[in-house]
Amino acid sequence: MALAPAAATADTRADPAPSPGTGPRAGAPPASLLYRSGTHVRPRAGAPEVPELSAKSWLVADAGTGTVLAAHDAHRRLPPASTLKTLFALTVLPALPAGLRHEVSERDLRGIGPGSSLVGVAENRTYEVSDLWNGVFLSSGNDAVHVLASLGGGWRTTAERMEAKAHALGARDTRVESPDGYDAPGQVSSAFDLAVFGRAGLRNPEFARYCARTEARFPGRDGGSYGIRNTNRLLTGADGVEPYPGLIGIKNGYTSNAGHTLVAAARQDGRTLVVTVMHPRSGGAHAVYEEARSLLDWGFEAAGRVDPVGSLDALRDRPDPVDPPDALRDRPLSGQQAEPAPAPVARGDDRSGRPVSWTIAGAAVLGGAVVALFLRLMWGPVPKD
Structure with missing residues (x-):
């Protein structure tokens, strides 16, 4: 474990060594350590010791400020499994009204990988978009992801938009081949990127409600x-597994290639932490939860007693000024109690000058086919899957 000194040096994005003869600038933030291998923390006097974990990569950060409190191989590129659904939701959720109804076709369900987790989406059955998001966040249903991706422009187009979204958020380690997180050659992310996605999700009230929901009803084939x-x-x-006090949720995942992965966030005493744990190498199927628990416990105890080892905003041109704890405070986190979010949530203007949200909401009244056509006009031609 590398315990970094608390002395500040000039901050850079690529972690280059300091130039000979130069010293730290007065008031400069500590240099990021996140591109360096190993475990990194900058403890002050009285800081608790970082827990020993078996995960290949992990990170704990303050979701409000974006400061990373400690990390291990934060930018190591690893398969993310279903934690990649966080990026899928960030990309697609704002464009599809929650109340939009869509009849699922055979084409919508093509290409679901063998052994995928499924929520039970049925061909020729009509679902609301909100039902499908419950299937994504609660059951990790790859069938629900396929239908939403079809509505949002198609499988390959969705993957491209996910990568563009990741890049805009400053998450540069992520490569998307299968938007549902199913193992695919070349598909990778990192503890850093997944923490960025989790933090960004907390700023979206719909995302925050879905990821915190513990139970829901899903439409069955027989009308029930x-x-x-x-x-x-x-x-x-x-x-x-004991539930963690103040846990907000976010997303877990598993494939035989990725192992167990988890992005989790919790709020205690007005502070929100986000942690990522990727592929614990010991402890069994529940190790990912127990190692996340250890990081959250450590983070809440260490907050204010360690200096940052980096920032989740480091690669963003314009960091989001909204503090997630403030943005989410006083909002119901249980899906059973929350009021449905307004359907029109897409941002920007269409070519007519009307807000995109207004246009999508109006199209939703006419049906899913009209919404799909509008999205294709807004986002451009859709290649055939």
Whole structure:
């Protein structure tokens, strides 16, 4: 473990060594350590010791300020599994009204990988977009992702837009081949990027409600419905995992290639922390939750007693000024209590000068086909999947 000194040096994005003969500028922030291998923390006197973890990569950051409190191989590129659905939601969620109804076709469900997690989307059944997002966040349903991606422009187009979104957020380690997180050659992300996505998600009230929801009803094939439960055990306390106090949720994942992965956020005493844990190498299936618990415990105890080792805003041109704890305070986090978010949430203007949200909301009244056509006109031609 590398315990970095607290002395400040000139901050750079690529972590180059200081030029000979130069010293720290007065008031300059400490140089980022996030591109260096190993475990990094800058403890002050009385700071707790960072826990020993088995994960290949991990990070803990203050979601309000973006400061990274500690990290291990933060930019190591690894397969993300279903934690990549956080980026999918950031990309697609703002463009599709929650109340939009869509009849699922055979084409919508093409290409779902063998062994995928499914929520039970059925061909020729009509769903609201909000139902499909419940399927994504709670059941990690790749079938729901495929339908939403079809509505949003197509599979490959969605992957391209996800990469563009990641780049805009300053997440430069992520390569998207399969928007649902299913293992694919070349598909990678990092603990840093996933923390960026989780933090950005907390700023979106719809995302925050979905990721915090523990249970929901999902439409069945026979016209009825059935219950689904969030697979994030640190949120629900299922299978012998104790729920974490103040956990907001976000997203867990697993594939045989990626191992277990998790992005989690919790709020205590007015402070929100976000952690990423990727591929614990010991401790079994629940290790990802217990290692995240250890990081959250450490982070809340260490806050104010360590200096940053980097920032989640380091690669962003214009950091978002909104503080997630303030943005989410006084909002219901349980999906069973929250009021539905307004359907029109897309940003920007269409070519007519009307807000995109107004145009999508109007198109939604006419049906899914009209919305899909509008999105294609707004985003450009859609290649055939």
